[in-house]
Amino acid sequence: MKKYVVRCLLLLLLSPLTTAKENVTPEDERIRYEGRFDSPAPGTYRTDWPCARLSFGVNNVREEGGSIDVSWSSERVRLNATAWRADGSIASSEIFVGPKWRNKKQTSTLNLPKDASFVTIRKLTQAAPFGTGIGEKALAASVWEYHGVEVTGAEVVSLSPRKRVVEYIGASDSAGYCADGTPDIDGTAALLIDSWLYDNCDLATPGLLANYFDADLWVEAEGGMGLTQNANARIPAFEGKYPLPYFWENQALLTDSSSSWDPTDSNNQLSPDLVVVSLGGNDYNHQHGNVPSNETFSAAYEEFLLKIFSAYESNEDAKILSVCGQGSPAESAFDPDNNRCSPCPHVEDALNDFKINHPELGERAYLGFVPCDGSVVVGDDDIGCAGHKNAVGQRKVFDYLQPLVSEIMDW
Ligand SMILES: *[C@@H]1O[C@H](CO)[C@@H](O)[C@H](O)[C@H]1NC(C)=O
Numbered sequence: 001m002k003k004y005v006v007r008c009l010l011l012l013l014l015s016p017l018t019t020a021k022e023n024v025t026p027e028d029e030r031i032r033y034e035g036r037f038d039s040p041a042p043g044t045y046r047t048d049w050p051c052a053r054l055s056f057g058v059n060n061v062r063e064e065g066g067s068i069d070v071s072w073s074s075e076r077v078r079l080n081a082t083a084w085r086a087d088g089s090i091a092s093s094e095i096f097v098g099p100k101w102r103n104k105k106q107t108s109t110l111n112l113p114k115d116a117s118f119v120t121i122r123k124l125t126q127a128a129p130f131g132t133g134i135g136e137k138a139l140a141a142s143v144w145e146y147h148g149v150e151v152t153g154a155e156v157v158s159l160s161p162r163k164r165v166v167e168y169i170g171a172s173d174s175a176g177y178c179a180d181g182t183p184d185i186d187g188t189a190a191l192l193i194d195s196w197l198y199d200n201c202d203l204a205t206p207g208l209l210a211n212y213f214d215a216d217l218w219v220e221a222e223g224g225m226g227l228t229q230n231a232n233a234r235i236p237a238f239e240g241k242y243p244l245p246y247f248w249e250n251q252a253l254l255t256d257s258s259s260s261w262d263p264t265d266s267n268n269q270l271s272p273d274l275v276v277v278s279l280g281g282n283d284y285n286h287q288h289g290n291v292p293s294n295e296t297f298s299a300a301y302e303e304f305l306l307k308i309f310s311a312y313e314s315n316e317d318a319k320i321l322s323v324c325g326q327g328s329p330a331e332s333a334f335d336p337d338n339n340r341c342s343p344c345p346h347v348e349d350a351l352n353d354f355k356i357n358h359p360e361l362g363e364r365a366y367l368g369f370v371p372c373d374g375s376v377v378v379g380d381d382d383i384g385c386a387g388h389k390n391a392v393g394q395r396k397v398f399d400y401l402q403p404l405v406s407e408i409m410d411w
Pocket residue numbers: 080081082090093095200202203211
Protein backbone atom coordinates (compact mmCIF):
# COMPACT_ATOMS: atom_id res chain seq x y z
CA MET A 1 0.00 0.00 0.00
CA LYS A 2 2.72 2.41 1.01
CA LYS A 3 4.73 1.49 -2.07
CA TYR A 4 1.72 2.18 -4.27
CA VAL A 5 1.18 5.63 -2.76
CA VAL A 6 4.80 6.49 -3.29
CA ARG A 7 4.55 5.38 -6.89
CA CYS A 8 1.46 7.50 -7.45
CA LEU A 9 3.17 10.49 -5.94
CA LEU A 10 6.14 9.94 -8.19
CA LEU A 11 3.91 9.70 -11.25
CA LEU A 12 2.17 12.90 -10.26
CA LEU A 13 5.51 14.62 -9.95
CA LEU A 14 6.78 13.31 -13.26
CA SER A 15 3.83 13.79 -15.59
CA PRO A 16 2.45 17.23 -14.82
CA LEU A 17 3.90 19.42 -17.56
CA THR A 18 0.89 18.70 -19.70
CA THR A 19 -1.71 18.99 -16.94
CA ALA A 20 -0.64 22.50 -16.01
CA LYS A 21 -2.09 25.57 -17.64
CA GLU A 22 0.11 27.66 -19.85
CA ASN A 23 -0.56 31.21 -20.96
CA VAL A 24 0.65 31.93 -24.45
CA THR A 25 0.77 35.59 -25.45
CA PRO A 26 0.14 36.84 -29.00
CA GLU A 27 3.83 37.75 -29.27
CA ASP A 28 4.94 34.19 -28.51
CA GLU A 29 7.09 32.84 -31.32
CA ARG A 30 5.27 29.53 -31.34
CA ILE A 31 2.20 31.27 -32.79
CA ARG A 32 2.06 31.64 -36.58
CA TYR A 33 -0.01 34.34 -38.28
CA GLU A 34 -1.43 34.42 -41.79
CA GLY A 35 -2.94 37.61 -43.17
CA ARG A 36 -2.36 41.19 -42.12
CA PHE A 37 -2.31 41.65 -38.35
CA ASP A 38 -1.00 44.61 -36.42
CA SER A 39 -0.38 45.19 -32.75
CA PRO A 40 -2.04 48.28 -31.28
CA ALA A 41 -0.59 47.50 -27.82
CA PRO A 42 1.59 44.82 -26.24
CA GLY A 43 -0.48 41.72 -25.58
CA THR A 44 -2.93 42.39 -28.41
CA TYR A 45 -2.82 41.52 -32.10
CA ARG A 46 -5.70 42.52 -34.33
CA THR A 47 -6.95 42.13 -37.87
CA ASP A 48 -10.12 42.75 -39.82
CA TRP A 49 -9.42 40.77 -43.02
CA PRO A 50 -11.42 37.62 -43.77
CA CYS A 51 -9.53 34.31 -43.60
CA ALA A 52 -6.81 35.81 -41.35
CA ARG A 53 -5.68 33.04 -39.08
CA LEU A 54 -3.33 31.98 -36.33
CA SER A 55 -2.04 28.51 -35.65
CA PHE A 56 0.18 26.58 -33.26
CA GLY A 57 1.12 22.99 -32.62
CA VAL A 58 0.16 20.93 -29.56
CA ASN A 59 2.09 17.98 -28.17
CA ASN A 60 1.45 15.37 -25.51
CA VAL A 61 -2.23 16.14 -25.01
CA ARG A 62 -3.10 14.37 -21.76
CA GLU A 63 -5.07 11.14 -21.85
CA GLU A 64 -8.45 12.70 -20.95
CA GLY A 65 -7.99 15.54 -23.46
CA GLY A 66 -7.02 19.16 -22.96
CA SER A 67 -8.49 22.51 -23.89
CA ILE A 68 -7.64 25.97 -25.08
CA ASP A 69 -9.26 29.13 -23.75
CA VAL A 70 -8.97 31.88 -26.33
CA SER A 71 -9.13 35.43 -25.06
CA TRP A 72 -10.41 37.94 -27.61
CA SER A 73 -12.46 41.09 -28.15
CA SER A 74 -14.62 41.97 -31.10
CA GLU A 75 -17.79 43.25 -32.55
CA ARG A 76 -19.49 41.26 -35.32
CA VAL A 77 -16.74 38.68 -35.68
CA ARG A 78 -17.08 34.94 -36.28
CA LEU A 79 -14.08 32.68 -35.85
CA ASN A 80 -13.59 29.05 -36.78
CA ALA A 81 -11.41 27.34 -34.15
CA THR A 82 -10.34 23.87 -35.21
CA ALA A 83 -8.02 21.25 -33.75
CA TRP A 84 -6.49 18.98 -36.38
CA ARG A 85 -4.89 15.56 -36.24
CA ALA A 86 -1.45 15.08 -37.77
CA ASP A 87 -3.01 13.49 -40.88
CA GLY A 88 -5.05 16.64 -41.62
CA SER A 89 -8.38 15.31 -40.37
CA ILE A 90 -10.43 17.35 -37.89
CA ALA A 91 -10.28 16.41 -34.20
CA SER A 92 -12.63 19.13 -32.91
CA SER A 93 -14.10 22.37 -34.21
CA GLU A 94 -16.08 25.28 -32.77
CA ILE A 95 -17.48 28.50 -34.18
CA PHE A 96 -16.80 31.43 -31.82
CA VAL A 97 -19.26 34.30 -32.22
CA GLY A 98 -18.59 37.81 -30.89
CA PRO A 99 -21.22 40.31 -29.78
CA LYS A 100 -23.36 42.08 -32.33
CA TRP A 101 -23.18 45.48 -30.65
CA ARG A 102 -20.50 46.96 -28.43
CA ASN A 103 -17.02 45.56 -28.42
CA LYS A 104 -16.63 43.02 -25.64
CA LYS A 105 -13.82 40.92 -24.27
CA GLN A 106 -14.62 37.23 -23.97
CA THR A 107 -13.06 33.82 -23.54
CA SER A 108 -14.04 30.94 -25.80
CA THR A 109 -13.06 27.32 -25.34
CA LEU A 110 -12.06 24.59 -27.77
CA ASN A 111 -11.57 21.04 -26.52
CA LEU A 112 -8.39 19.28 -27.51
CA PRO A 113 -8.89 15.57 -28.07
CA LYS A 114 -5.96 13.35 -27.17
CA ASP A 115 -4.89 12.95 -30.80
CA ALA A 116 -4.89 16.70 -31.63
CA SER A 117 -1.71 17.87 -33.27
CA PHE A 118 -2.29 21.52 -34.15
CA VAL A 119 -4.85 24.28 -33.75
CA THR A 120 -6.04 26.95 -36.19
CA ILE A 121 -8.27 29.94 -35.50
CA ARG A 122 -9.55 31.67 -38.61
CA LYS A 123 -11.65 34.81 -39.04
CA LEU A 124 -14.70 34.07 -41.17
CA THR A 125 -16.11 37.59 -41.43
CA GLN A 126 -15.21 40.40 -43.79
CA ALA A 127 -14.05 43.73 -42.40
CA ALA A 128 -16.89 46.16 -43.02
CA PRO A 129 -20.33 44.55 -42.64
CA PHE A 130 -22.00 47.84 -43.54
CA GLY A 131 -19.76 48.77 -46.45
CA THR A 132 -16.57 50.79 -46.49
CA GLY A 133 -18.38 54.15 -46.75
CA ILE A 134 -20.55 55.84 -44.15
CA GLY A 135 -21.67 52.51 -42.70
CA GLU A 136 -18.16 51.86 -41.51
CA LYS A 137 -17.85 55.27 -39.88
CA ALA A 138 -21.18 54.94 -38.10
CA LEU A 139 -21.09 51.28 -37.05
CA ALA A 140 -17.96 49.58 -35.86
CA ALA A 141 -16.17 47.26 -38.21
CA SER A 142 -15.57 43.55 -37.78
CA VAL A 143 -12.20 43.71 -36.03
CA TRP A 144 -10.80 40.69 -34.23
CA GLU A 145 -8.53 41.53 -31.31
CA TYR A 146 -6.60 38.55 -30.08
CA HIS A 147 -5.20 38.64 -26.53
CA GLY A 148 -3.72 35.18 -26.20
CA VAL A 149 -4.61 31.65 -25.28
CA GLU A 150 -4.51 29.55 -22.13
CA VAL A 151 -3.70 25.94 -22.88
CA THR A 152 -4.61 23.16 -20.45
CA GLY A 153 -3.38 19.59 -20.60
CA ALA A 154 -1.10 19.96 -23.60
CA GLU A 155 2.24 21.39 -24.56
CA VAL A 156 2.37 24.22 -27.11
CA VAL A 157 4.94 23.83 -29.87
CA SER A 158 5.75 25.80 -33.01
CA LEU A 159 4.52 24.67 -36.39
CA SER A 160 6.66 24.66 -39.48
CA PRO A 161 5.39 26.94 -42.24
CA ARG A 162 3.06 25.41 -44.75
CA LYS A 163 4.40 24.30 -48.10
CA ARG A 164 3.20 27.29 -50.13
CA VAL A 165 1.91 30.84 -49.81
CA VAL A 166 -1.14 32.23 -51.59
CA GLU A 167 -2.36 35.82 -51.50
CA TYR A 168 -5.93 36.39 -52.64
CA ILE A 169 -7.08 39.90 -53.54
CA GLY A 170 -10.73 40.39 -54.38
CA ALA A 171 -14.26 41.41 -53.47
CA SER A 172 -17.33 39.69 -52.00
CA ASP A 173 -16.86 36.31 -53.68
CA SER A 174 -13.28 36.11 -52.38
CA ALA A 175 -14.36 37.15 -48.89
CA GLY A 176 -17.10 34.50 -48.72
CA TYR A 177 -19.90 37.04 -48.34
CA CYS A 178 -23.22 35.21 -47.81
CA ALA A 179 -21.62 31.77 -48.21
CA ASP A 180 -23.44 30.61 -45.06
CA GLY A 181 -26.70 32.37 -45.97
CA THR A 182 -29.85 31.23 -47.75
CA PRO A 183 -31.95 33.14 -50.31
CA ASP A 184 -34.89 33.37 -47.91
CA ILE A 185 -33.17 36.08 -45.86
CA ASP A 186 -32.88 38.34 -48.93
CA GLY A 187 -34.69 41.60 -48.37
CA THR A 188 -35.06 40.99 -44.64
CA ALA A 189 -33.49 42.79 -41.70
CA ALA A 190 -31.41 39.68 -41.05
CA LEU A 191 -29.43 40.35 -44.20
CA LEU A 192 -29.20 44.10 -43.70
CA ILE A 193 -28.14 44.05 -40.07
CA ASP A 194 -26.60 40.64 -39.58
CA SER A 195 -24.85 39.86 -42.86
CA TRP A 196 -21.66 39.19 -40.85
CA LEU A 197 -23.29 36.03 -39.48
CA TYR A 198 -23.34 34.61 -43.01
CA ASP A 199 -19.80 35.44 -44.17
CA ASN A 200 -17.58 32.39 -44.41
CA CYS A 201 -14.16 32.89 -45.94
CA ASP A 202 -13.02 29.44 -44.87
CA LEU A 203 -15.60 27.71 -47.07
CA ALA A 204 -15.05 30.17 -49.93
CA THR A 205 -12.68 29.51 -52.82
CA PRO A 206 -9.58 31.06 -51.13
CA GLY A 207 -9.99 28.92 -47.99
CA LEU A 208 -10.63 25.79 -50.05
CA LEU A 209 -7.62 26.38 -52.32
CA ALA A 210 -5.27 27.04 -49.38
CA ASN A 211 -6.47 23.93 -47.60
CA TYR A 212 -6.09 21.79 -50.73
CA PHE A 213 -2.61 23.07 -51.62
CA ASP A 214 -1.35 23.23 -48.03
CA ALA A 215 -0.74 26.96 -48.40
CA ASP A 216 -0.54 29.87 -46.02
CA LEU A 217 -3.31 32.22 -47.04
CA TRP A 218 -3.41 36.01 -47.02
CA VAL A 219 -6.75 37.44 -48.13
CA GLU A 220 -7.36 41.10 -48.82
CA ALA A 221 -10.95 41.08 -50.02
CA GLU A 222 -14.10 43.00 -49.21
CA GLY A 223 -17.57 43.06 -50.75
CA GLY A 224 -18.19 45.95 -53.14
CA MET A 225 -14.53 46.68 -53.82
CA GLY A 226 -13.20 47.27 -57.31
CA LEU A 227 -9.97 47.96 -59.14
CA THR A 228 -10.71 51.48 -60.43
CA GLN A 229 -13.99 52.13 -58.61
CA ASN A 230 -16.20 50.42 -56.05
CA ALA A 231 -19.78 49.22 -56.53
CA ASN A 232 -22.35 52.01 -56.79
CA ALA A 233 -19.52 54.50 -57.29
CA ARG A 234 -21.96 57.33 -57.95
CA ILE A 235 -22.94 57.12 -54.25
CA PRO A 236 -19.55 57.09 -52.48
CA ALA A 237 -21.34 56.92 -49.12
CA PHE A 238 -21.92 53.22 -49.81
CA GLU A 239 -18.47 51.89 -50.41
CA GLY A 240 -16.11 54.84 -49.91
CA LYS A 241 -13.92 56.41 -52.52
CA TYR A 242 -10.83 54.18 -52.45
CA PRO A 243 -10.82 50.93 -54.41
CA LEU A 244 -8.95 47.89 -53.12
CA PRO A 245 -5.45 48.54 -54.54
CA TYR A 246 -5.25 51.63 -52.32
CA PHE A 247 -5.74 49.52 -49.19
CA TRP A 248 -3.42 46.79 -50.42
CA GLU A 249 -0.68 49.39 -50.75
CA ASN A 250 -1.26 51.38 -47.60
CA GLN A 251 -3.13 49.77 -44.74
CA ALA A 252 -2.68 46.83 -42.42
CA LEU A 253 -6.40 46.90 -41.60
CA LEU A 254 -9.00 47.78 -44.21
CA THR A 255 -11.07 49.75 -41.70
CA ASP A 256 -8.34 51.68 -39.87
CA SER A 257 -6.60 54.37 -41.90
CA SER A 258 -4.03 54.82 -39.12
CA SER A 259 -2.81 51.24 -39.50
CA SER A 260 -0.03 51.28 -42.04
CA TRP A 261 1.27 48.56 -44.32
CA ASP A 262 3.97 48.53 -46.93
CA PRO A 263 3.80 45.46 -49.18
CA THR A 264 7.40 46.07 -50.29
CA ASP A 265 8.68 45.85 -46.69
CA SER A 266 10.36 42.47 -46.30
CA ASN A 267 9.72 42.59 -42.54
CA ASN A 268 6.14 41.72 -43.34
CA GLN A 269 7.43 38.30 -44.28
CA LEU A 270 4.96 37.85 -47.07
CA SER A 271 6.46 36.34 -50.18
CA PRO A 272 3.61 34.62 -52.00
CA ASP A 273 4.12 31.98 -54.65
CA LEU A 274 0.75 32.81 -56.16
CA VAL A 275 -1.24 36.04 -56.06
CA VAL A 276 -4.84 35.72 -57.20
CA VAL A 277 -6.41 38.98 -58.34
CA SER A 278 -10.17 38.72 -58.55
CA LEU A 279 -11.20 42.31 -59.18
CA GLY A 280 -13.23 44.03 -61.89
CA GLY A 281 -16.80 42.87 -61.26
CA ASN A 282 -17.69 45.89 -59.16
CA ASP A 283 -16.04 48.28 -61.62
CA TYR A 284 -18.58 47.26 -64.28
CA ASN A 285 -21.73 46.09 -62.46
CA HIS A 286 -24.36 48.21 -60.71
CA GLN A 287 -22.83 51.32 -62.23
CA HIS A 288 -25.76 52.42 -64.44
CA GLY A 289 -23.45 52.58 -67.42
CA ASN A 290 -20.86 54.64 -65.53
CA VAL A 291 -18.00 52.26 -66.26
CA PRO A 292 -14.29 52.91 -66.80
CA SER A 293 -13.05 53.36 -70.36
CA ASN A 294 -11.00 50.49 -71.74
CA GLU A 295 -7.87 52.61 -71.47
CA THR A 296 -8.52 53.55 -67.84
CA PHE A 297 -9.21 49.97 -66.78
CA SER A 298 -6.27 48.55 -68.68
CA ALA A 299 -3.86 51.16 -67.32
CA ALA A 300 -5.05 50.57 -63.73
CA TYR A 301 -4.73 46.82 -64.18
CA GLU A 302 -1.21 47.19 -65.52
CA GLU A 303 -0.22 49.46 -62.65
CA PHE A 304 -1.58 47.06 -60.04
CA LEU A 305 0.08 43.96 -61.52
CA LEU A 306 3.38 45.85 -61.74
CA LYS A 307 3.11 46.83 -58.08
CA ILE A 308 2.45 43.24 -57.06
CA PHE A 309 5.36 41.85 -59.08
CA SER A 310 7.67 44.54 -57.78
CA ALA A 311 6.64 44.07 -54.12
CA TYR A 312 7.50 40.37 -54.37
CA GLU A 313 10.44 40.63 -56.76
CA SER A 314 12.66 38.56 -54.47
CA ASN A 315 10.63 35.54 -55.60
CA GLU A 316 11.32 35.26 -59.31
CA ASP A 317 8.83 32.43 -59.65
CA ALA A 318 5.90 34.32 -58.13
CA LYS A 319 2.87 34.16 -60.41
CA ILE A 320 -0.37 36.09 -60.75
CA LEU A 321 -3.70 34.53 -61.63
CA SER A 322 -6.39 37.00 -62.75
CA VAL A 323 -9.74 35.46 -61.94
CA CYS A 324 -12.97 36.73 -63.43
CA GLY A 325 -16.52 35.55 -63.94
CA GLN A 326 -17.94 32.88 -61.58
CA GLY A 327 -21.53 34.04 -62.04
CA SER A 328 -24.59 32.08 -63.13
CA PRO A 329 -27.05 32.53 -66.03
CA ALA A 330 -29.75 33.30 -63.45
CA GLU A 331 -28.13 36.49 -62.19
CA SER A 332 -27.82 38.32 -65.51
CA ALA A 333 -31.31 37.22 -66.49
CA PHE A 334 -32.58 38.67 -63.22
CA ASP A 335 -30.60 41.93 -63.47
CA PRO A 336 -28.66 42.80 -66.64
CA ASP A 337 -26.60 45.32 -64.65
CA ASN A 338 -25.32 42.42 -62.55
CA ASN A 339 -23.38 40.06 -64.75
CA ARG A 340 -20.22 38.71 -63.19
CA CYS A 341 -18.87 37.87 -66.63
CA SER A 342 -19.27 41.39 -68.07
CA PRO A 343 -15.80 42.48 -66.87
CA CYS A 344 -14.12 39.40 -68.34
CA PRO A 345 -13.36 40.79 -71.84
CA HIS A 346 -11.84 43.84 -70.14
CA VAL A 347 -9.75 41.76 -67.74
CA GLU A 348 -8.59 39.63 -70.64
CA ASP A 349 -7.70 42.70 -72.75
CA ALA A 350 -5.87 44.26 -69.80
CA LEU A 351 -3.90 41.08 -69.25
CA ASN A 352 -3.00 40.89 -72.96
CA ASP A 353 -1.86 44.53 -72.89
CA PHE A 354 0.23 43.71 -69.83
CA LYS A 355 1.89 40.79 -71.63
CA ILE A 356 2.71 43.01 -74.61
CA ASN A 357 4.11 45.84 -72.46
CA HIS A 358 6.01 43.57 -70.04
CA PRO A 359 6.82 40.36 -71.86
CA GLU A 360 8.98 38.87 -69.09
CA LEU A 361 6.52 39.45 -66.29
CA GLY A 362 3.70 38.63 -68.65
CA GLU A 363 4.89 35.05 -68.77
CA ARG A 364 4.03 34.80 -65.09
CA ALA A 365 0.51 36.26 -65.43
CA TYR A 366 -2.45 33.99 -66.22
CA LEU A 367 -6.16 34.34 -66.84
CA GLY A 368 -8.59 32.28 -64.79
CA PHE A 369 -11.86 32.74 -66.63
CA VAL A 370 -14.70 31.05 -64.74
CA PRO A 371 -17.68 30.85 -67.15
CA CYS A 372 -21.10 32.21 -66.21
CA ASP A 373 -23.03 29.97 -68.64
CA GLY A 374 -24.18 27.43 -66.07
CA SER A 375 -21.28 25.05 -66.60
CA VAL A 376 -19.79 26.01 -63.21
CA VAL A 377 -22.24 27.91 -61.00
CA VAL A 378 -25.84 27.03 -61.90
CA GLY A 379 -27.83 29.54 -59.87
CA ASP A 380 -30.12 27.16 -58.01
CA ASP A 381 -28.94 25.29 -54.94
CA ASP A 382 -25.52 26.86 -55.15
CA ILE A 383 -26.61 30.37 -54.15
CA GLY A 384 -26.62 31.70 -50.56
CA CYS A 385 -27.95 35.14 -49.70
CA ALA A 386 -27.93 38.30 -51.83
CA GLY A 387 -27.22 36.40 -55.05
CA HIS A 388 -23.83 35.21 -53.77
CA LYS A 389 -22.58 31.65 -53.82
CA ASN A 390 -23.12 29.42 -50.82
CA ALA A 391 -20.56 26.81 -49.76
CA VAL A 392 -21.72 24.52 -52.62
CA GLY A 393 -21.26 27.26 -55.23
CA GLN A 394 -17.89 28.29 -53.79
CA ARG A 395 -16.76 24.68 -53.99
CA LYS A 396 -17.78 24.49 -57.66
CA VAL A 397 -15.54 27.47 -58.38
CA PHE A 398 -12.75 25.82 -56.39
CA ASP A 399 -13.23 22.58 -58.38
CA TYR A 400 -12.93 24.60 -61.58
CA LEU A 401 -9.86 26.60 -60.55
CA GLN A 402 -7.90 23.88 -58.73
CA PRO A 403 -6.66 22.01 -61.88
CA LEU A 404 -5.71 25.34 -63.45
CA VAL A 405 -3.69 26.33 -60.37
CA SER A 406 -2.07 22.88 -60.31
CA GLU A 407 -1.05 23.32 -63.92
CA ILE A 408 0.34 26.86 -63.83
CA MET A 409 2.08 26.39 -60.46
CA ASP A 410 3.18 22.82 -61.08
CA TRP A 411 1.64 21.95 -57.69
C1 LIG B 1 -14.33 25.16 -39.72
O1 LIG B 1 -13.11 24.82 -40.34
C2 LIG B 1 -12.99 23.49 -40.75
C3 LIG B 1 -11.62 23.36 -41.34
O2 LIG B 1 -11.41 24.22 -42.41
C4 LIG B 1 -14.07 23.15 -41.74
O3 LIG B 1 -13.98 21.80 -42.12
C5 LIG B 1 -15.41 23.42 -41.11
O4 LIG B 1 -16.42 23.19 -42.06
C6 LIG B 1 -15.48 24.86 -40.65
N1 LIG B 1 -16.75 25.08 -39.98
C7 LIG B 1 -17.59 26.01 -40.39
C8 LIG B 1 -18.89 26.08 -39.69
O5 LIG B 1 -17.33 26.80 -41.29
